[in-house]
Amino acid sequence: MKKSSLAILAFALPALALIASCSKDSFGKAVTSIDDFLAVASDTEFKIAYCELKLASGSTKNNGSSVATSSASSAESEAAVAHGAYLYTNGDYQISNGTENYIGVSRTTGTVTQYFLVNTTSKKALLSDTASDLDQERAAAKKLIDNDYAVLKAAYTSMQGYVGKSASDFANMTTLSLTRSIAGTTAGYTLYTVLTTDTDRTETSEYITLDQFNGKWAFSNYSKRVTQYILGSDAQTKYSITEYKVNVVDALSPLAVSLSTYSIYLKGKTASDVTLPNGIPLSTK
């Protein structure tokens, strides 16, 4: 009897140990040290195809004292793209920052290269044989991408300031959670805080997602969502969303643009200066 018991134990214990070892951890964990933050490479080490910023906000008026009850009125505003900058092969680009919206594109046929600078707001396209005519807006596009990437880097650095701290370390903070997941070549950081005062309660969620390119980590998506519940007789809920999307690529793609919707004019010439062989002006504008 003793021998059989020992034999059972001899098999059972390793079997249980084997079973336990089969259990794999999932991708998530609480961030407990600064080492849990991945080293992010500079944007100069990548080819960034584009950066986009989208903003949205809204508010909900509440009838009663409880903000969770039915709303009397609501308003929501969404900005499709607050700004965006896109880079393509051959130095082509597109930029829209709200006030200036341009497409810069070049076409080479044989030994001749033509340059188009398209103003997508006025619907006019400048045709030139000078490459430098596209430089100014291209520089603006690159600067916009650099600035956006810097914003994400600042948010990432700011997030690191919460490591090793609890809600009690911050004024009016009642909840603090900082977590991380790594799923293959993607990593994501989640920061959630709640600030509570006598007059309002503010929930803030920040999400930073990184993707690995050629062994280096780069920012790819960022979202910050703030919900403010204003308490009291004038109770209402306000929403605010900020989202950045960065597209890092191994190689830029070519720009496909149709000029059919634009009026084309030659640099240094008026429309009447240029006519087709049949006498029709190149452009009517």
Next chain:
Amino acid sequence: MEQTLQAAVNDAPESETKEHFFAFNLATLKRPGVILRLLSIVTCYLGILFAIVLPTVTINYATYSSSTTFDPLRASKFPSELIPGQSALFGGGYFGYYLKSKYGVEILYTAESKFNWVVFFILIFATLITILAFLLTFSKKLEKLSKVVTLGYVLAGLGVLCSPIWFMAINGFGNTYATSTADLTHYFVYDSLYVHTAYGAIVSCLTFVAAAILFGIGTNREMAGGDSRNGGEQ
């Protein structure tokens, strides 16, 4: 005549006149039916152990159709994420999945698992079934409940097999209301999320089914060998 009947009653076997609710002795343990029933209890506990120790939930991403809006490349790069049973059951563990905002960004979100009272109830239910199985193995009066035990094992197995459903319900993700709410801050799309059973839940379910089979065979043997629950050998 009256004396004859009285004598017949007095001569009746003692086993029939003194039926114990619970009769346990070493001789009983030698019956194959009893051994199989006791083995089913051990097997059931093994099933419970598997449900706690092994991964029971898998998170994947897939492109279901041309209407899928989630980036197919990103979906294909997501490795299968296995949620350990203890994390899915007791909570306190962390797991990651993608959230796609209606504004386009795809963020890898980290969530903390919550205590799963549904799975906890299922395992408690399985434990109660083993207690019932033990009692009726040594009690003739509870024999009529043997089918309940077999059914209970199977139901516990199916309950564990459905772990992904309980996991998503308790942890509140993958739900459709999140795609229709007017609350801007919680507007996420789950159209590529694929949460399904991990191998641990399948192994656990099969173990519960094995327990049911063992108990069923044991019951069959007990019935075939006649009822002698009061300690006597057949």
